[in-house]
Amino acid sequence: MENSAYFINLEDQYGAHNYHALDVVLVKGDGVWVYDIEGNKYLDCLSAYSAVNQGHNHPKIKQAMIDQLDRITLTSRAFRTDKLGLFYKKLAEMTGYERSLPMNSGAEAVETAIKVARKWGYVSKGIPRHKAEVIVADGNFHGRTITVISFTSTHQYKHDFGPFTPGFPMVEYGNIEAIKEAINENTAAIMLEPLQGESGIIIPPKGYLKAVEELCHENNILLIADEIQTGLGRTGALFACEHDNVRPDIMVIGKALSGGFYPVSAVLADDPVLGLIVPGDHGSTFGGNPLGAAVAIAALEVIEEENLIQNARDMGEYIMDYLQELPQKNILEVRGKGLLIGIELKHELGGARQYAEILKEKGILIKETSEHVIRIAPPLILDKETADWMLSVLREVLVTE
Ligand SMILES: *Cc1c(COP(=O)(O)O)cnc(C)c1O
Numbered sequence: 001m002e003n004s005a006y007f008i009n010l011e012d013q014y015g016a017h018n019y020h021a022l023d024v025v026l027v028k029g030d031g032v033w034v035y036d037i038e039g040n041k042y043l044d045c046l047s048a049y050s051a052v053n054q055g056h057n058h059p060k061i062k063q064a065m066i067d068q069l070d071r072i073t074l075t076s077r078a079f080r081t082d083k084l085g086l087f088y089k090k091l092a093e094m095t096g097y098e099r100s101l102p103m104n105s106g107a108e109a110v111e112t113a114i115k116v117a118r119k120w121g122y123v124s125k126g127i128p129r130h131k132a133e134v135i136v137a138d139g140n141f142h143g144r145t146i147t148v149i150s151f152t153s154t155h156q157y158k159h160d161f162g163p164f165t166p167g168f169p170m171v172e173y174g175n176i177e178a179i180k181e182a183i184n185e186n187t188a189a190i191m192l193e194p195l196q197g198e199s200g201i202i203i204p205p206k207g208y209l210k211a212v213e214e215l216c217h218e219n220n221i222l223l224i225a226d227e228i229q230t231g232l233g234r235t236g237a238l239f240a241c242e243h244d245n246v247r248p249d250i251m252v253i254g255k256a257l258s259g260g261f262y263p264v265s266a267v268l269a270d271d272p273v274l275g276l277i278v279p280g281d282h283g284s285t286f287g288g289n290p291l292g293a294a295v296a297i298a299a300l301e302v303i304e305e306e307n308l309i310q311n312a313r314d315m316g317e318y319i320m321d322y323l324q325e326l327p328q329k330n331i332l333e334v335r336g337k338g339l340l341i342g343i344e345l346k347h348e349l350g351g352a353r354q355y356a357e358i359l360k361e362k363g364i365l366i367k368e369t370s371e372h373v374i375r376i377a378p379p380l381i382l383d384k385e386t387a388d389w390m391l392s393v394l395r396e397v398l399v400t401e
Contacts, residue, residue, distance in 0.1 A: 004037055022360055022367075029056025032379045032386060034365065043390055045366045045378045050197070050229045050340070052260035053312075054302045055379040061259045064298035065291065073291040077283060087293035090300050095238065097251060097268035099275065102288035102296075106228040106254035107143025109265035112282060113191070113252045114147065116267060117222050118167075119276050121188030125220055132188040134224070137173035141198035142191070142226050174204040176211045183219055189250070190216060191224040194240035198229075200370035201335055201342025209244040216249070222273065228254040228265065229340075233303050233380050236313030236338030243337065249273055259299035264292040308380040312338040315382050322391050330398050332372070341376040342369065343398070355397065362393050 004025040011021075024042070028035040032055055034044045047053060054061060068083070075081055084102070091100045101116070103109045114134055121132035136142075138153040149157050150164035158164065171178035179190060194209055196202040216223040225248035230240035232253060237243055239251065250273060254265030263286075267274070286292070303309065316338040323334040323343060332344040345352055352368035359366055359374075369375040378390070 031055040042365045047379050050234050051255040053256035053380045054259040055381040061298040064294050068291050068294035074289045081290040083290040083293035084288050090297050098270040101267045103265045104263040107145045109252045110142045112267045113224050113250050117189035127186050131186045133186050135182050135190045136168050139173050139199040187221050189222040189224050193226045200373040209246045213246045222249040224250040226252045232256040233309040258295045261295045262292050264296045312380045343374040345372050
């Protein structure tokens with residue numbers, strides 16, 4: 001009775017239907033592998049949208065969590081703990097940003113970054129109160145709160161959910177001229193993903209990010225990078241912005257910051273920006289709690305100790321080279337950076353979803369990103385043997401069959 005169908009029915013009967021999940025009921029995860037209730041084993045090529053870069057149930061992060069569970073889990077920020085300062089210090093040393101502000105979900109961190117940028121706009125830049133603008137790009141994905149969906153270009157994400165938050169002019173992603181036109185004296189910030197993951201692994205033209213950074217410097221505007229998905233090693237660099245030698249003023253991270261154990265996100269910036277936040281400006285009951293901080297410290301250490309950034313670069317190149325050599329048959333384009341790779345299928349095939357179903361039967365879990373793109377984003381601990389197996393299955397499904 002307690003088989004897959006039982007649990008799928010429970011979800012369908014009692015839950016809100018806000019996801020179109022694949023019908024696989026997972027009960028265990030270990031490294032790059034996950035297991036369903038019938039005992040089938042799958043390679044996880046989604047990694048919870050890059051939240052488990054370190055692999056499922058990483059033993060070191062798990063131990064850090066257990067150790068902290070034995071001590072104290074939540075104090076609220078009304079009191080100090082012996083973990084939060086260490087978390088700040090680790091973030092500063094690893095990323096080079098002087099300060100950080102911890103939150104829980106990615107969307108909350110994006111909201112936080114917007115608040116920080118607006119305050120900077122008023123206090124530092126002298127923008128008239130309530131006039132600050134944050135320029136965003138079409139095709140963006142920054143989360144699901146009301147303010148964040150106020151500036152999505154995805155119809156379904158906002159259609160039934162207005163009224164919206166004003167102050168977010170939208171420009172074409174990858175078009176530097178469009179940004180120049182959108183800038184005015186009230187522009188506080190420009191917020192971008194250095195590579196758009198949810199939009200289908202969209203890589204902007206070469207030089208774009210650098211040009212945006214220069215525009216920001218020339219016009220006294222903050223550059224905010226949303227690296228919730230692309231950051232922490234995923235693209236073969238600590239931050240995807242590094243590929244273009246860009247250092248944003250505000251960096252937003254989440255997802256892999258906790259290796260999948262706990263929601264932890266953060267906004268990173270230097271003192272002239274994050275130093276503007278004073279007691280009472282912003283807060284979160286759970287943000288910065290000692291359990292999350294302990295987990296995040298361990299998750300960051302794993303990225304360094306296991307050379308996950310280098311491995312993402314090496315494995316990513318290896319996989320991209322192979323995929324780009326494949327006969328084109330069903331494939332329109334292969335693109336990506338590190339282990340964030342998109343295979344865009346020819347549109348006449350009718351969407352990537354059916355391939356998610358087929359690959360599931362062959363032991364690979366993927367989720368289509370935008371309609372026609374298969375996203376290959378396994379945990380960054382992927383080894384060559386597993387990559388070879390994965391590639392042989394992809395070849396079989398995309399070329400041979
Ligand atoms: C996942 C994601 C978010 C939102 O994170 P949540 O934790 O789901 O709120 C924001 N930006 C990007 C780029 C993401 O990939």
